[in-house]
Amino acid sequence: MFTANPTLMLVATFLPVLGALVLLLVPKDQRRTFEIGSLLLMIASLLLSLPFWFGYDRSSDAVQWFMAVDWIPALGVKFAVGMDGISLLLWLLTTFIGPIAVACSFKSIEERHKEYYIWLLVLQTAMLGVFITQDMFLFYLFWEVMLVPMYFLIGIWGGPQKLYAAIKLFLYTLAGSVLMLVAILAIYFLQHKATGSYNFSLASFQQMAPIIAQQSKTYQHLMALAFFVGFAIKVPMFPFHTWLPDAHVQAPTAGSVILAAILLKMGTYGFVRFLLPILPTATKELMPWFIALALIGIIYGALVAMIQKDMKKLVAYSSVSHLGLCMLGLFALNPYGIKGGLFQMINHGISTSGLFLAVGIVYERRHTRMIADFGGLSKTMPVYATIFMIMTMSSIGLPLLNGFIGEGVILMGSFQAFPWAAVVATLGIILGAAYMLWMFQRVMFGPITAVNEKMDDLSLREILYFAPLVAAAFWIGLYPKPIMDVMDAPVRKLVTQVNPDFFIAESLAAKQAEAAKLGMQGMAAPAHHEAAPAGHEAAAEGHAAHEAPAHETAAHGGGH
């Protein structure tokens, strides 16, 4: 009955907001109705999204379940939706996080329940919409509309500095996105000049890459910077990150979870979907700057996280560091780097939301998040300590858990592209282990105070919303292949678009290897050009540990 098709995709996307409209009619003192109702809506949306995981054709790099309806023909605006592997993963991550965000709010939200759950549902649809849209106009619409519910979630249910944090988040992101709008329009007109048609479709924008590459340097760089700033604010990359600690610390737990798991991924997704394929030349020219910012983010985020006294702030700054690592992977512009970056986006979504939930648990019980106020919690809250431990380990990249795979693949990719940057990034990972473990130690071990002794361990509800995160962390850590498979074809396509030299060099290397094996015979066969990437693909599918040697050959053979 529920097979993956465009209609089901739209239903899963818009179900939360439609449900919110129904909840609007419920009287506001029906607290339970809002809690259970929105949880059921989120779960329904999650269940409806599952067929897409199974129905996705992993061999194709095309946009699947594509559907386009004319909306404003005079401007070339279409209501166009569809997903490829990259969007699919983030879309599924969003439906996955949705129920958790609702479930963690039951106790912590003590006033204005109706508005809270309605905003949460609206936000969910807006985020899901961003990942399925295939039209720039529609994308911009969803992208901006997200801000409004987030503004309210922070502004009404946030901490003491909520007003400041909410407006800061709103203005920062808005300023970034209006610049992006200018760039979108500029490319739209360039396209009209080149092809004679007005069109906002994503595919046509990506096809503009060669024409944009013929424009003046200044034009290209300005376009790339406009997109870059828009997305970098969202990621956030250093030095555009200052809104993040404020927003995270002030937001209610669910807000932090959504911010960390999904909203930040919008930025990285924007890089993958828009900046890299539309402006490959300019991106490569500006790459040293981008990489420098990513590296500064990694180290700076880690160092600042280390000195934090507030647990939530610590996790927030760790996001700056981790996202810097994702960006480094993406900027490597080779399959390992981009796959690793995308993979780490999923991992960060899982581990950081787990950590924010964990901080939320103690905050609900003690109304403080200061590390110094805790200690010895493992004695009274063993279940909590275990889960916190798993999430910490996942975040610092312990083998068997998800973070390890992502960091490993990113480092391989970035090492292939720019070895020195990978070395610096490794330092960030070490620092990451240091601040996370140090926090864990201070909170969980040591002498326990009288107040903390009275704290209850996790309730069943709390265990239930942590369970999927823990399961996902182990599943991805032990068997990452399915996820790698989903993004394989689209990443190959992206690398071909952005960095075609990579595959040429790679196939040349494969040819040379072949030639060495078979004598001079191998030189004659052009078919090897096809065969080489296929072989590479097979290598990429393997476990990361197996990949390293294969990858080393490719890198060395690639003439680096």
Next chain:
Amino acid sequence: MTGFAQGLLDALLRDTHLIVPQLFLMAVATLMLWPGDLFFNRNEKHKWAPITLVVLAVTAVLITKTTDGEGFSRMFRVDGLTRGFQMLCVLAAAGTVALSVKLLDALKQHTVEYYALILFSVAGMLFLCGASDLISVYFSIELMAISIYILVAYLRDRATSVEAGMKYFLLGAFSSGILVYGISLLYGAGGGITTNLEDLNRALALTPTTSSLLVYAGVLMVLVGMAFKVAAVPFHMWAPDAYEGAPTPITAFMATAPKAAALAAFLRVFGTGFHGVSSDWVLPLTYIAGASMILGNVAAVRQESMKRLLAYSSIAHVGYMLLGVLSGDPKAGAQAVWLYMLIYIVMNTGAFAVVIYLQAKNEGERIEDFKGLGRKHPVLAFAMMVFLLSLAGIPPLVGFFGKFYLFKLAIEQGYVTLTVIALLTSTVSAYYYLGVVKEMYFKEPEGEAAPLGAAQLFIVTLACILVLVGTAFGPWLLKWAGEIFWV
């Protein structure tokens, strides 16, 4: 002599059909003052409001029935531009009248003159939308403005209202003087033969280079005069005071209707009359537009009075709309301005409706008065939030669509820097609009919630729905805008 009279009569018979809506309005307004005023006693004056609404509806129908053409010695013409902007003026006036009833009741200030003056000023606006000669531009502006001067000072026992009227009148008269002086210079520079816009355009093209300074001065003076009328920076000084002092429905009126008419004149005068000498006015107008966006939005940030906030924001919105006047493609520019103005009228009237509602209970003047509105009146607060976010240009609300269409045109015409300024300052505008949202939703309410009047609720809800779903109906909006053209 009989020949002249005969000619005059012929001309009148031939051309009168062009100005039927205006004649209808003026006739009705005159009859309302006498003998109409005798129909209702002192306590029944509010009955004029529905009658005025009917009159405006009939005017709208009459406007759609007019045929394209030019008349009265080519002083007035009817074309798509005229009709489109005339409809906007009528729409804005209808909103104002509907909003006036409750407030005037509360103030016990109902008189027939109030409604008659609105109709007179609308007649002036309808003339202005189609004025195709500098002289008729001037006359129409005066007819429109004099009625509004009186309306601003309508609450004659309130010092602020009288002061606002006086200020508006003095500066308005002053700017009219500059306008007339500019017209006279251009008349001279063009050889003293014409003030008709098309003829003047041709004549100015033929002026010897020795009189280029004369042309420049004339064009600039007309620009200054018109900039005063739309309250563009640096000729905006009168606006915040006048807006604050005027009765609030009149503030809503001033922010929309006269600006729609003046922008129509702006488009026609600069797009037709000064088309050939665009090098003289494009740069100054660029600065005026940019300064309006920046100053309007930045100054609004510090306001504590809601009406002043909306006044400054309307200065910024005029700045955006001037982008359309600057367009090298006058037709596309006019369409973008029209579309923006239509959307602006709906969202602005909606926002003022909420302010007026609060004001009927002696609140709403200050932004503080919005405290906790989200609790007291969820519907009203939600609608206000929608209007404010739409004014800020947050998608998918229709305000975004208007901005998108306008800025798209500006980028196409190469005004990239100006568009970036517009977009960044609109981010600033999000700050102060959200400041009001903050009061409504993030602060606890004080005092009791009074019941909501049905009429206001209707206007607010209607405007709110239009703003919410407007973008989905983009194709229709663009189709209407497509009918805005002139030759």
